[in-house]
Amino acid sequence: MSESATGDGNRTPGEAAPGTGGAGRVTRVAHAAGTGDGTRAVRAGLPEPVKYEPTLPGPVFAAHFHLPGDPTGPYTYGRDENPTWTLLERAVGELEAPGLDGAETLVFASGMAAISAVLFSQLRTGDVCVLPDDGYQALPLVRAQLEAYGIEVRTAPTGGDAQLDVLDGAKLLWIESPSNPGLDVCDIRRLAEAAHARGALVAVDNTLATPLGQRPLELGADFAVASGTKQLTGHGDVLLGYVVGRDSEAMASVRRWRKIVGAIPGPMEAWLAHRSLATLQMRVDRQCATALAVAEALRERPEVTGLRYPGLPDDPSHKVAARQMRRFGCVVSFKLPTRARADRFLDALRLVDDATSFGGVRSTAERRGRWGGDAVPEGFIRLSVGAEDPEDLVADVLRALDAAAA
Numbered sequence: 092m093s094e095s096a097t098g099d100g101n102r103t104p105g106e107a108a109p110g111t112g113g114a115g116r117v118t119r120v121a122h123a124a125g126t127g128d129g130t131r132a133v134r135a136g137l138p139e140p141v142k143y144e145p146t147l148p149g150p151v152f153a154a155h156f157h158l159p160g161d162p163t164g165p166y167t168y169g170r171d172e173n174p175t176w177t178l179l180e181r182a183v184g185e186l187e188a189p190g191l192d193g194a195e196t197l198v199f200a201s202g203m204a205a206i207s208a209v210l211f212s213q214l215r216t217g218d219v220c221v222l223p224d225d226g227y228q229a230l231p232l233v234r235a236q237l238e239a240y241g242i243e244v245r246t247a248p249t250g251g252d253a254q255l256d257v258l259d260g261a262k263l264l265w266i267e268s269p270s271n272p273g274l275d276v277c278d279i280r281r282l283a284e285a286a287h288a289r290g291a292l293v294a295v296d297n298t299l300a301t302p303l304g305q306r307p308l309e310l311g312a313d314f315a316v317a318s319g320t321k322q323l324t325g326h327g328d329v330l331l332g333y334v335v336g337r338d339s340e341a342m343a344s345v346r347r348w349r350k351i352v353g354a355i356p357g358p359m360e361a362w363l364a365h366r367s368l369a370t371l372q373m374r375v376d377r378q379c380a381t382a383l384a385v386a387e388a389l390r391e392r393p394e395v396t397g398l399r400y401p402g403l404p405d406d407p408s409h410k411v412a413a414r415q416m417r418r419f420g421c422v423v424s425f426k427l428p429t430r431a432r433a434d435r436f437l438d439a440l441r442l443v444d445d446a447t448s449f450g451g452v453r454s455t456a457e458r459r460g461r462w463g464g465d466a467v468p469e470g471f472i473r474l475s476v477g478a479e480d481p482e483d484l485v486a487d488v489l490r491a492l493d494a495a496a497a
């Protein structure tokens with residue numbers, strides 16, 4: 092047996108622990124109802140103040156912890172638990188599920204580690220799973236792996252409720268809303284109710300919305316899953332993922348999966364992520380407002396088609412989005428007539444980096460067709476709006492469109 096192979100059952104809630112400012116191992120969600128998003132974000136997961144200790148204790152670098160006698164937790168071996176994760180897990184839980192008693196959060200090395208942990212820990216050979224056919228471009232790889240394990244995978248587009256037609260007999264419904272890169276939105280509450288009526292679990296990829304934009308567990312989902320690599324951390328320098336779940340048995344399987352696969356975040360990444368949460372509301376508010384301004388400017392351009400931003404009142408998803416989202420994200424997608432024109436547009440941008448990913452404080456854009464994985468036309472652009480001054484960014488986008496047309 093490896094070190095702390097029994098780690099799952101070894102935790103002692105509330106016990107003081109190294110690097111947690113005496114907060115103990117707390118991954119249960121603190122009750123923060125009645126508190127505004129900004130207040131919650133700056134305080135999320137912080138331990139009780141301790142004289143001469145920093146507000147947010149620094150990263151704890153430890154492969155193992157001093158552990159005489161019986162190997163009881165909370166901290167035994169570094170693949171099972173780490174005090175820096177404890178604080179981050181508490182913070183993410185406070186944002187994703189404020190006031191939801193019993194919800195539990197686990198952090199992972201990346202969004203894909205978190206996604207895989209839910210799917211591969213919950214599904215068994217012979218089970219049926221419903222995935223989006225227009226979601227993140229690694230999902231087809233996941234699908235192939237699930238099928239290799241004898242799991243039946245059905246797909247449905249994000250918008251339009253087509254999931255309802257393929258839910259019978261399903262064990263798990265996977266939703267990505269808004270979807271990346273098409274920015275379609277589905278009615279999470281309605282789909283969750285339909286799935287639960289058929290005995291299926293529901294997981295929502297909340298990457299694009301962030302917990303300040305949407306709280307899937309409050310909408311009825313069993314799991315909120317996300318890549319923290321994007322706007323949650325927002326600086327383009329950290330890979331991270333998380334799972335928040337309402338059911339302790341299901342989360343015990345997710346935890347076991349993390350332990351088996353070892354898809355754990357480094358303490359430095361976890362600490363950087365926690366540090367970034369303090370500015371989450373400011374970043375998200377700024378980026379969402381500017382994304383709307385950019386979308387409104389793009390709407391006026393004749394060469395732009397297929398413009399999508401859930402915050403635009405005339406976007407096909409707006410009605411549903413407005414019911415379940417409190418902020419509409421920082422990503423705008425649209426089409427230019429040709430691949431060459433899209434490339435010229437990207438070349439002409441000065442304030443927008445030509446890079447993949449999204450959610451960072453520096454705007455990025457890319458022609459998604461270059462990867463070959465998304466069902467999008469060659470001129471399809473995904474633009475992630477950063478924290479630049481809105482007027483500067485809008486001017487840069489309009490100037491680049493002019494340059495591309497020339």
Ligand SMILES: Cc1ncc(COP(=O)(O)O)c(C=O)c1O
Nearest residue numbers: 201202203227271298318320331
């Ligand atoms: C919606 C969505 N989910 C999951 C992921 C995977 O996240 P990561 O790159 O952190 O593994 C991404 C990455 O772009 C994404 O866009």
